[in-house]
Amino acid sequence: MGTVSNVLNRPDIVAPTTRSRVLAAISELGFVPNDAARQLRRGRGRTLGLVVLDVANPFFTDVAKGVEDTTGAAGMAVIFCNSDGDPNKESAYLDLLEEQRVQGVLITPIDDANTRLVRLRDRGVLVVLLDRRSPRPDLCSVSVNDRLGGELAMRHLIENGHRRIAFVGGPHRLEQVRDRHEGAMRALAAADLDPEVLRRFDTPGTTVAAGRDAAARILGMPRSTRATAVFCANDLLALGVLQGLTRQKVRVPDDIALVGYDDIDFAAAAAVPLSSVRQPRQRLGQTAATLLLEEANSPETHRHQQVIFEPELVVRESSQFVRSGG
Amino acid sequence: MGTVSNVLNRPDIVAPTTRSRVLAAISELGFVPNDAARQLRRGRGRTLGLVVLDVANPFFTDVAKGVEDTTGAAGMAVIFCNSDGDPNKESAYLDLLEEQRVQGVLITPIDDANTRLVRLRDRGVLVVLLDRRSPRPDLCSVSVNDRLGGELAMRHLIENGHRRIAFVGGPHRLEQVRDRHEGAMRALAAADLDPEVLRRFDTPGTTVAAGRDAAARILGMPRSTRATAVFCANDLLALGVLQGLTRQKVRVPDDIALVGYDDIDFAAAAAVPLSSVRQPRQRLGQTAATLLLEEANSPETHRHQQVIFEPELVVRESSQFVRSGG
DNA sequence: TGTAGTCGTTGAAACGGTTCATTACCGATG
């Protein structure tokens, strides 16, 4: 039924009377077009894939919300995939998305598995990196300057007089963690301080539980050399550290100052409101989705670009300077 | 190419030599089957829809994780939809899922919009209600006994001697909120207490911000009649209340005890660990997905069922009995 | 050696849209 198709897709080229007759029939029969058929003929469908590192991290759900805002307005469906930091899961999901012939994929890759992504792109699946700067100029990416974020956090702690600082984060494989650490080191260098001021506490993941463990390790150090401040690679870790410290009656910020990263809503809601490095989470998702849709709609005029947002330090109680009582 | 299809779907009926020859060709050409074509031919695809009330609520992300575990193992894709409590968005997503010819839909409906869901079911889309008991016997549902949960929380507060208690929750349209409140009332009745003991503080949503506002309202009451305990319809609200109280130097649980609902990870991680009513979040998702897959695979033998889990009170510091200092 | 039966491969139809070439119709013009 060619006319029906025209009514649905190019209503202007069909006569008004016919159009209304067709529409009446559609609603009477309860006709719902089959997207698979459309997709088969057109080559690509109305869905796109979103692959994130951890659904349980509010940072990513906020990013997802941004993606959803944008795609929903464009009538697109999002296939939500959670790689969970597992390369196998990531790979399996990419296979699945390829079979689905999605328009494109928004992904925070686990490591720099560019070969896989480039292959995908070569097959006609648009790829936009999320929260990760693309090392290649031929992929769009939307990221935040993590090095700067680390620097901001560290400078803040240095300015508050801290000279023994712990960096809690991991696994090192994650570029975000590495960059934030590097930024922190840069702040040290800028202040002409010994690199030893910052002591790294690696964690197996970026979860609340990992943060609690890290707190225990920090408290295990002799009081005289113990860190007076902690900078965490993300807020989940920071919340875990906060909990671990509080349990041992170590006061934040009086005894130990604390700065997180991401500024998730729970950071402000913590009983000791958490200082954190804010990232434009929803805008990250919106921008990535917009880039993808733009490339999908006008592949010729599209220029690949690397959008980089600036992070912003939000100082709250957890790192406030407190006049020492002793 | 009938043989290729057989190699992929019923490898046993094809001769070993042919099979390996086909597989070799597949990997050489980098052939990836087109799921749209498969879906078109077969009628239904390998995707299913998940519609939740709020992506930003860790309760739902944990449920989603459970769904994903189960479907991922079955090679299914999940189209993740966030109704955000907006009936229009919910409806738009259901349209989209219908066009996608998903196998089924897992949904926490906003209100009892059963007509829409039944229509969907009649068109061959399997429907399983999530975190909501089905009033009809012809839909599967997986839920938690919210009334019991409310009762457990309330009984706990009553046993700790509280006689002026605030219930923070809303909007009332949400069945979960209504049921938890009803359960709380039941506990009052069981203890032969005046229903006035429980005072309701309605909120426009179940967010941290709404909880903060509610805390302000509670603190606005004269000290003599002010609640000594707060029961929140979910943990986001409870975290907001906790934050609001702490900011005003009201101590939890010393001055006001606090119980939340859902036992999200952040509840235990709060600086005053939150007492909460635990729900088997991941199992909720797993079970719903399993029911759906089971019905999809053997529609004849499938019996619709209403799975109801039991909630469990987890007592932490926020509602611990504290010997009053005055 | 002929025939029935088995196993495996091949070919074509079908799914439900989109797209484009073709046709039908109408009014305007020579």
Add this chain to the structure above:
DNA sequence: CATCGGTAATGAACCGTTTCAACGACTACA
């Protein structure tokens, strides 16, 4: 009145897979 131009509806091919009927080769048995 015939022709032309333009608009709108029709019909058929096509997308890539599944499914099933038809077919071919081979074995077993009489």
